[in-house]
Amino acid sequence: MNQSIPFPKKAKPQVQHQQPGIESVMDPAPIYEHPDYQKEARLQDKVAIITGGDSGIGRAVAVAFAKEGADLAIVYYNETEDAKKTKEQIEKLNRQCLLIQGDLANASFAQDIVNQTLTTFGKINILVNNAAVQYPQADITQIKDEELHRTFDVNYFGTFYLTREVIPHLTAGDSIINTTSVTAYEGHEMLLDYSSTKGALTAFTRSLAMNLAPQGIRVNAVAPGPIWTPLIPASFDAKKVAEHGTSVPMKRMGHPVELAGAYVLLASVEGSYMSGTTIHINGGTITNS
Known part of the structure; x- marks a missing residue:
């Protein structure tokens, strides 16, 4: 990529009152595509399911993924207009896109996702478990049972349900990315329950990688830092939204496009000797991984 993107460093104060949030009303708009992306057909004719x-x-x-030649099944909760725009962008790249709406917290929905994907595309090669919700609380005594359960139901159990349904349809060389x-x-x-679900996903990633290694199926993860996504204005007050990302070494929030290449690597043959690992994309924060 030769062209540098002038990433907006800060968000304007704003609040949404719906989880997991709507992208079309965010200011500034999150950057999701690099104008100078070099296509190399790394995922030519692969089929990927992406939640969220x-x-x-x-x-x-x-x-x-579409630029690399993949067809997509896009799973979403209720953000229909955002989903339609994603589908439009994928089809402009001459790839197919299937939209599947539903609630990952329902175990039966996982089978529906798999069935619809197989009916449309005939196979599954890549699963990206990306959907999440969060309900910040400054005091553990204020965390409601329904919010605690919802956070685990979507972030962890939804991932587990869908992964369990997808695995029988994967073969050697295929990939799961959490x-x-x-x-x-x-x-x-402020995210006691959310961070706990992400810790569970980290352990799940490592354990499942060991479990599936004999089958040649790789399992990895990406750990984002303060990325500008709809989940942020849907979760925090206007002051915290405006400060999003300012505390990391790079002193700015990240944009979704800055993570996309890591997922391409983990899904492609270029990542063929990577499994059970996590790629940290967080503006320079040093973590104990």
Whole structure:
């Protein structure tokens, strides 16, 4: 990539009142595509399922995968307009896109995702478990049971359900990629339940990688830091949104496009000797990985 993107460093104060958030109303708009991306057909004719693929990191990964030749099944909760835009971007790249709406917290939805993907594309090669919710609370006594359960149901159990359904359809060379978080390694004073789910996903990634190694299926993770996604204005007050990313060494928030290449690496033959590992993309924060 030869062209440098002038990434907006700060977000304007803003709040959304819906999880996991809407990308189309964010200011500034998250950057999800690099204008100078070099296509190399790394994923030619592969089929990928991406949860939370309607916006944020999921959209950036979907667009990068499409540029590399993959067809996409995009799983989303209720952000229909965002999902339609992602589908439009993928189809502009002459790849197919299937939109699948539903709630990952329901175990039966996982089978529906697999069935629809197989009916449309006939195979599955890549699974990106990316969808998540979070409900910040400054005091553990204020964390409601329903929010605690919802966080685990979407972030961890939803990942487990879908992975369990997908694995029988994967073969040697295929890949599973989980989106964890810097909070799994550093913790977060307001995200006790969210960071716990990401810690669980980190352990799940390492254990499943060992379990599937004999089959030649690789399992890895990406741990984002303060990335500008809809989850941020949907979770925090306007002041915290405006400060998002300013505390990391690079002194700015990251944008979804800055993670997409890591997912391409982990999904492609270029990452063929990588399994059970986590790539940290967090603006220079040093973690104990």
